[in-house]
Amino acid sequence: MGEAAITTAIATEPAVELKGITKRFPGVVANRDIRLSVAKGHIHAIVGENGAGKSTLMKILYGMQRPDEGEIRIDGAAVSFHTPGDAIAAGIGMVHQHFMLADNFTVLENVILGSEPRKGGLAVDFAAARRKIKEISDAYGLGVEPDALVEDLGVGDRQRVEILKVLYRGARILILDEPTAVLVPHEVDELFDNLRVLVREGLTILFISHKLDEVLKVADAITVIRRGTTVASVEPREVTARKLAELMVGSELPSPETRESTVTDVVTLEVSGLTMAASGHGPVQKGATADQLKAEGVRLLLDDISFTIHKGEVLGVAGVEGNGQAELVEAIMGMRPITAGTISLGGADITGWSTLKRREGGIGFIPEDRHRHGLLLEAPLWENRVLGHQTREPNVKGIWIDRAGARKDTQRIVEEYDVRTPGIDVDAAALSGGNQQKLIVGREMSGEPVLLIASHPTRGVDVGAQAAIWDHLRNARAAGLAVLLISADLDELIGLSDSLKVILRGRIVGDVDPGSVTPEQLGSAMTGAGEGA
Amino acid sequence: MSTFLDRVFGRVGFGGVMALVAPALAVVFAALVTSVVLLIAGHPPVEAFTSLVEYGSQPRVLVLILNLATTYFLSAVAVAVGFRMNLFNIGVDGQYRLAALIAASVGGAALVPGPLNIVLVVLVAMLVGALWASIAAVLKVTRGVSEVISTIMLNAIATGLTGWLLTADRLGVLSGNAIGTPPIPEDAHMPGMALIPGTPMKVNGFLIVAIIVGIGYAVLLNRTRFGFNLRATGRSEPAAVASGVNVKRMVVAAMVISGASAGLIGMPELLGSSFEYSLNFPTGLGFTGIAIALLGRNNAVGMAVGALLWGFLDSSSDALQLMEISKELVDIMKGVIVLSVIIAYELVHRYRIVAAQRKVSRELAAPAETEGAAA
Ligand SMILES: Nc1ncnc2c1ncn2[C@@H]1O[C@H](COP(=O)(O)OP(=O)(O)OP(=O)(O)O)[C@@H](O)[C@H]1O
Ligand SMILES: [Mg+2]
Numbered sequence: 001m002g003e004a005a006i007t008t009a010i011a012t013e014p015a016v017e018l019k020g021i022t023k024r025f026p027g028v029v030a031n032r033d034i035r036l037s038v039a040k041g042h043i044h045a046i047v048g049e050n051g052a053g054k055s056t057l058m059k060i061l062y063g064m065q066r067p068d069e070g071e072i073r074i075d076g077a078a079v080s081f082h083t084p085g086d087a088i089a090a091g092i093g094m095v096h097q098h099f100m101l102a103d104n105f106t107v108l109e110n111v112i113l114g115s116e117p118r119k120g121g122l123a124v125d126f127a128a129a130r131r132k133i134k135e136i137s138d139a140y141g142l143g144v145e146p147d148a149l150v151e152d153l154g155v156g157d158r159q160r161v162e163i164l165k166v167l168y169r170g171a172r173i174l175i176l177d178e179p180t181a182v183l184v185p186h187e188v189d190e191l192f193d194n195l196r197v198l199v200r201e202g203l204t205i206l207f208i209s210h211k212l213d214e215v216l217k218v219a220d221a222i223t224v225i226r227r228g229t230t231v232a233s234v235e236p237r238e239v240t241a242r243k244l245a246e247l248m249v250g251s252e253l254p255s256p257e258t259r260e261s262t263v264t265d266v267v268t269l270e271v272s273g274l275t276m277a278a279s280g281h282g283p284v285q286k287g288a289t290a291d292q293l294k295a296e297g298v299r300l301l302l303d304d305i306s307f308t309i310h311k312g313e314v315l316g317v318a319g320v321e322g323n324g325q326a327e328l329v330e331a332i333m334g335m336r337p338i339t340a341g342t343i344s345l346g347g348a349d350i351t352g353w354s355t356l357k358r359r360e361g362g363i364g365f366i367p368e369d370r371h372r373h374g375l376l377l378e379a380p381l382w383e384n385r386v387l388g389h390q391t392r393e394p395n396v397k398g399i400w401i402d403r404a405g406a407r408k409d410t411q412r413i414v415e416e417y418d419v420r421t422p423g424i425d426v427d428a429a430a431l432s433g434g435n436q437q438k439l440i441v442g443r444e445m446s447g448e449p450v451l452l453i454a455s456h457p458t459r460g461v462d463v464g465a466q467a468a469i470w471d472h473l474r475n476a477r478a479a480g481l482a483v484l485l486i487s488a489d490l491d492e493l494i495g496l497s498d499s500l501k502v503i504l505r506g507r508i509v510g511d512v513d514p515g516s517v518t519p520e521q522l523g524s525a526m527t528g529a530g531e532g533a
Numbered sequence: 534m535s536t537f538l539d540r541v542f543g544r545v546g547f548g549g550v551m552a553l554v555a556p557a558l559a560v561v562f563a564a565l566v567t568s569v570v571l572l573i574a575g576h577p578p579v580e581a582f583t584s585l586v587e588y589g590s591q592p593r594v595l596v597l598i599l600n601l602a603t604t605y606f607l608s609a610v611a612v613a614v615g616f617r618m619n620l621f622n623i624g625v626d627g628q629y630r631l632a633a634l635i636a637a638s639v640g641g642a643a644l645v646p647g648p649l650n651i652v653l654v655v656l657v658a659m660l661v662g663a664l665w666a667s668i669a670a671v672l673k674v675t676r677g678v679s680e681v682i683s684t685i686m687l688n689a690i691a692t693g694l695t696g697w698l699l700t701a702d703r704l705g706v707l708s709g710n711a712i713g714t715p716p717i718p719e720d721a722h723m724p725g726m727a728l729i730p731g732t733p734m735k736v737n738g739f740l741i742v743a744i745i746v747g748i749g750y751a752v753l754l755n756r757t758r759f760g761f762n763l764r765a766t767g768r769s770e771p772a773a774v775a776s777g778v779n780v781k782r783m784v785v786a787a788m789v790i791s792g793a794s795a796g797l798i799g800m801p802e803l804l805g806s807s808f809e810y811s812l813n814f815p816t817g818l819g820f821t822g823i824a825i826a827l828l829g830r831n832n833a834v835g836m837a838v839g840a841l842l843w844g845f846l847d848s849s850s851d852a853l854q855l856m857e858i859s860k861e862l863v864d865i866m867k868g869v870i871v872l873s874v875i876i877a878y879e880l881v882h883r884y885r886i887v888a889a890q891r892k893v894s895r896e897l898a899a900p901a902e903t904e905g906a907a908a
Contacts, residue, residue: 116840132700279676328620333773333775350727354777354779355774355776355777355779356777356778356779357777358777359776359777360777365775367775372771372772373771373774373775374770374772374775375769375772376704376765376768376772377769378767379764379765379768383761387760387765387772387776388776389776390758390761390762390765390776390777390778390779391758391777396758397760399757399758400757400758401755401756401757401758401761403756413816418756
């Protein structure tokens with residue numbers, strides 16, 4: 001709340017000072033004459049539209065990118081970073097918008113990667129590393145398990161690993177790029193508690209967020225970036241979320257309210273008895289029921305899940321990250337084998353269908369991790385338009401790729417969804433995170449899908465674009481689209497959903513009426529504290 | 534944000550002129566390094582190079598170059614199909630040798646008359662190459678065995694297998710004390726083409742086949758759905774899976790295509806000059822293919838240029854001996870070229886970024902009214 005803002009004694013020198021930073025990319029000026037001063041021991045928030053240049057600025061501060069012009073001062077001394085290694089040496093650490101952990105390594109290995117402690121100068125000293133990780137994890141209440149495989153972790157856990165990794169390297173200045181985008185409210189609170197502990201210890205934190213109320217809650221100072229340049233520095237006490245949004249984009253805060261219901265009684269998706277066993281139990285008897293499996297001591301990722309979504313209905317699934325949402329989505333998309341249960345789409349049993357056939361059957365898919373599952377980063381935008389729609393108009397003609405058709409439709413998406421890009425021939429990697437997301441949403445809404453599986457559809461997009469995406473979803477819903485909505489943003493879940501289910505440890509544990517539930521009630525239902533409203 | 538390896542394997546494209554500048558730069562750089570080597574060895578570089586070029590531009594040698602390049606290009610394509618999907622088919626070498634042996638004995642048996650026999654031999658070779666490569670594919674999709682390891686092993690096995698098959702009581706026949714497959718009858722020889730005036734030597738008819746294969750490769754990869762899926766899988770497997778690509782099927786398909794192309798490698802030699810598979814049949818062509826695929830960044834035109842360059846270096850190396858320079862100098866040059874190509878691509882890549890940024894700032898300097906970000 002209000003008293004949360006922690007101000008330490010007046011620091012003599014700012015921890016970070018940026019003067020006249022300019023950075024150009026092909027076709028775009030990402031940063032132009034940026035001025036920024038961050039006081040020691042502050043939580044300093046940076047806000048701005050998608051593509052405003054926030055991530056770029058942070059990457060410059062972290063030595064990942066070199067500014068074309070400008071000066072960086074750390075604790076009053078001018079520095080010049082050539083690599084992140086230089087920045088780390090200067091006590092700067094960064095957790096990226098898109099995580100950068102090696103999947104098939106353990107937490108311990110990921111954390112020490114690149115800074116392995118040596119025993120007698122040679123062998124890696126795992127014991128010492130494990131001890132240190134434990135220490136840091138306990139000191140800040142991160143709850144990180146050193147020997148877990150990163151592959152098995154949910155997004156929330158991965159983030160804590162990223163933070164720990166940075167602390168492990170002795171960072172005094174911490175950069176967090178959209179850390180809360182992936183978290184549910186109580187996790188956000190936990191994170192903010194952690195951050196407050198960190199600043200009390202004298203660390204300085206720079207963080208980026210699109211969630212303005214959070215920014216107001218935790219920040220000691222706020223800088224607004226618009227179209228590549230700093231337009232305002234404000235005190236959180238002096239502004240409201242509305243005022244901030246205006247500073248950013250000149251528009252008001254949207255709300256995801258659904259107006260009249262468009263739910264019909266035609267069933268689009270029916271899932272029944274969906275069960276998925278965790279791997280590592282050896283061969284599991286296919287078709288065994290959830291109860292039989294549990295009797296055998298098999299751990300279930302999805303436990304006897306059943307629900308239906310009608311034409312024109314948005315079904316929201318609320319839950320803390322890592323409670324089976326990812327598995328549920330991948331099961332419906334046919335990307336992961338299930339142990340038992342059936343899935344049917346518009347009356348047809350699609351349980352045995354391939355992912356391709358399901359997509360052709362009219363399922364659109366907005367994945368939770370856009371870099372892993374949603375994009376070919378090194379391919380131009382128009383090729384990304386084809387991805388996932390390789391067998392359909394307007395991308396192909398028979399066995400041939402229809403370049404002209406795909407390009408034209410990419411242009412349409414860029415315009416309709418306001419993707420800020422210099423053109424459709426740039427690589428997807430060159431777009432800012434939020435603009436990548438807009439492209440994916442636009443693509444998955446193409447070709448009149450009957451069902452949309454939307455995992456965090458507005459993750460990382462700014463308030464203006466969020467409102468636009470909500471509008472697109474509402475219009476499609478009115479035209480008969482069924483949506484399975486998974487989101488960490490409870491306002492979005494409550495506002496868009498016609499019905500809501502709570503998922504916990506792979507089970508549906510309750511139904512909630514989105515018309516009457518408050519985010520607080522929903523939040524506690526998700527942790528299993530309440531009885532599900 | 535493309536990685537260095539992405540650029541090396543051509544998964545990130547260069548447009549326009551840069552696609553030509555990079556290799557040209559590399560060749561110039563390689564020539565410089567080789568000059569230094571020559572100087573150290575006490576030979577005047579300018580003379581060495583002029584005699585290389587003079588020798589290499591004789592009509593007789595031009596024919597040799599084209600014929601070598603045909604073979605090298607086919608090998609590069611076989612390798613490149615895998616590279617584009619992140620599959621390292623190191624086994625092209627074993628695939629083409631085994632394919633050539635079996636195809637040679639089928640051809641020698643003269644089961645069908647005349648030109649039909651040519652078609653039969655080529656088809657058998659492609660089939661054997663594809664089958665041999667598919668062993669690695671099956672191991673990969675069912676057991677998760679890395680194709681690098683399995684294809685290296687399969688190369689060794691292919692060497693043993695061809696040795697065992699090429700004995701008198703199996704596929705081989707003794708003529709004098711040399712052993713080989715029964716010669717392919719004359720009516721099934723690939724006709725040559727008198728393309729280069731001034732020499733009675735003919736260009737191998739498989740040049741046409743290689744050109745068709747090259748066009749087919751480019752069209753398949755860049756214009757078809759299959760090619761899109763293959764490239765998508767190479768760029769990001771999870772994204773390909775989510776988009777509906779059946780990655781296992783793609784692995785098998787890519788390996789089979791790679792192996793079938795590998796089967797073609799031995800054909801110019803078999804049907805155009807040796808007409809039998811003997812112990813003298815050329816080996817190691819699969820590895821040359823890897824170098825040329827790298828050189829040409831898996832791009833059809835790039836690989837064609839690379840294959841011609843390789844052919845030139847190989848066939849002109851005799852000229853060096855006339856000057857009493859060690860023939861191995863050519864091998865040094867080849868190595869340096871591959872290395873410098875990789876460096877040159879990196880340099881060009883960086884130059885492009887800088888150039889684009891300059892362009893942006895110039896455009897911004899002119900009309901100052903456009904607001905920042907999206908220029
Ligand atoms: N590697 C790159 N190459 C070319 N352009 C880039 C590159 N990285 C960023 N840009 C461009 O620079 C601008 C700023 O991008 P940046 O990622 O900093 O935005 P952001 O403020 O972090 O946005 P978001 O909220 O969507 O994450 C965008 O127009 C983007 O397209
Ligand atoms: Mg960003």
